[in-house]
Amino acid sequence: MVAVTPQDGTRMRYAWRVCAVTSLGLVLIGIAGSTLNVALPTVVRHFRADALESGWILLSFLLVNTASLVLFGRVADLLGRREVYLAGFALFTVASLLAGLSPGVWFLIAMRVLQAIGAAMILANGTVIITDAFPPERLSQGMGVYIGTLSVAQLAGPTLGGLIAETAGWQWIFWVNVPAGLLALGVGAAILRKMPRRPKEPVDALGNVLVFAALSALLLALSTAGSSGPTSPVVLAGAGLFVVLVPLIVLAERRAPNPVLDLRLFGGRLLTCANLASFCNALARSALILVVALYFQAARGVDAFTAGLSVLPVPVGIGLASPIVGLLGQRISPYALSIGGAVMSAAGLGTLMLTADPGTPYWVIGIGLFVAGCGSGTFLTGNTTQVMRALPAGSLGVVNGFRVMVMNVGIVISVGLSLSVLTASVGPQVRAQVYAGTLSTLSPVAVGQLMDGFQRAYAVLFGVALIGAVLAALARQPQSAPQSAPARRDSTSR
Structure with a gap:
């Protein structure tokens, strides 16, 4: 039996307080995203936004947030x-x-850009702060709670967004973040200790500019391809710029004394496969709430509040799985949990793919959503713990930023790809009706075409989820793993 010293008890009390603060931040970001997913038709109708503007209300946040994570x-x-x-x-x-x-839709999009920058500052650091606070042997517990709070946000977000859109007005979709943000700021300032800084080093300005430009170009091309087609000038220009910038980034980062993206950290099989598996899981799951909410509003004609209730099985599954998996992490390896979660996610999406029909009973859809949610909660906890345990302390920030960035690229592609597949089946003349949630009142024929789009979208996401499961299986810890635990322990004791 290992004796628990007073120092250990003090550290764990602080670690759980840190977990509470960072979890509050994750709740804030999660609610901000999930409320708008369900309430998007209300906002679109208010501003009379067209299909391009409607997509950018969501994608502007994801593009800027993703492109700035490594920087922060x-x-x-x-x-x-x-x-x-x-x-x-x-x-x-x-x-x-x-x-x-x-006052207008493009001002709203600009504010979403500022939200994205603030969210990047939060997301790039929350996981690292938890990793630094918890002893390595207890990290899976803290990570399980941290990831589980995402389900709280996703649980409250769709229902809250639908209720607000139907009662208080679309403005309150954003204003509910204000008291929560002030609370998080005050509690964080009171609880979080200053962490040791790395020695003053010159910032890799050229690397930052090149990485930001490359990611922005790629994500702009991906998001525009769905609405404008793969041969549009914006898509071709964005893809071409990305292709040109990638070798320049590799050259610049190899020569930089303090690279913003240290390519040597991603050469091992574990980090490479684990990050790719995380990308596939994010791509497969992230548009699920948005797509299902659009299904209930556009195809079944329900209101935003009812649509919010209908997607609850996803966050309920995440909420149940994440803390349970965190406790199991002391007995089951994060590697095994990652594989199991990826397989469960694929099973849930496969259920939805096989039952994509306007007459499908609610409980059948609910089972598919719940299994997908449980799989996501299991995978996220296992995958995050696996990656963070494998890192040297001095690179936690940049590698975690890269890890979250990879996930966000999956989210952007997921949203853009899913919406592209869905709306391609109904034609450009009624595409705006899908975003506005009014398609069911327009044409039963269009609804039938839209269901074909749903089935194809689920099939694509199901295939991606299976690839993610294979990559998770390949992300096996090598025998000579980096001994990063002592380094993290030392950094917290200084």
């Missing part, structure tokens, strides 16, 4: 993780307040 991971390594983390809360809160005051 590196900035936090150098300037202080606590300071950058709290500044992200402040920016996100102000942007949410202004978003509710938007």
Whole structure:
């Protein structure tokens, strides 16, 4: 039996307080995303937005958030993780307040960009702060709770978004973030300790610019391909710029003394396969709530609140699986949990693919959503723990930023790909009716065509989920794993 020292008890009390603060941040970001997924038709109708504007209300946040994650991971390594983390809360809160005051759709999109920058400052650092606070042998428990709070956000978000859209007005979709953001900022400032900074080093300005430009070009091309086609000038220009910038990034980062993206950290099989598996899982799951919410509103004609209730099995599954898996993490390896979660996610999506029909009973759809949610909760906890355990302490920030960035690229592609497949089946003349949630009142024939789109979208996501399961199986810990645990323990004791 291992004796528990007073120092261990003090550290665990602080670790759980840190977990509470960072989980609150994840709830804030999760609610902000999931409320708009369900309430998007209400916002679209208010601004009379066309299909391009409707897509950018969602994609502007994802594009900027994804492209800036690595930057803020590196900035936090150098300037202080606590300071950058709290500044992200402040920016996100102000942007949410202004978003509710938007006079037009493009002002709203601009505020979504500011929200994305604040969210990147939060997301790039939350996981690292938890990893630094918990002993390695207890990390899976903390990570299970942290990931589980995402389900709280997703559980409350769709229902809250639908209720707000139907009663208080679309502005409150953003204003509900303000008191939560102020609370998170105050509690975080009171609880989080200053973390040791890395020695002052010159920032890799060229690398930052090149990485941001490349990601922005790629994600712009991917998001535009669905609405404008793969041969549109924007898609071709974005893809071409990305192809040109990638070798320049490799060359610049190899020569930089302090690269923003240290390519040597991603050469091992574990990190490569684990990050690719995370990408596939994000791509397979992330548009699920949005797609199902559109299904219930556009195909079945229900209101936003009812649609929010209909997608609850996904966050319920995540909420049940994540903390349970966190406890099992002391007996079952994160590697095994990652594989099991990826397989469950594929099973849930396969169920939805086989039952894509307007007459499908609600309980059948609910089973598919619940299994997919359980799989996501299991995979996220196992995969995140597996990656964070394998990293040296000095690179936690930038590698975690890269990890979250990879997931967000999957989210962007998932949203763009799913919406593209869905709307391609009904034609451009009624595409806006899908986003507005009014297709069911327009044409039964169009609804039937849309269901073909749903089935094809689920088939694509199901295939991606299976690839993710294979990659998770390949992400086996090598025998000579980096001994990063002592380094993390030392960093918290200084």
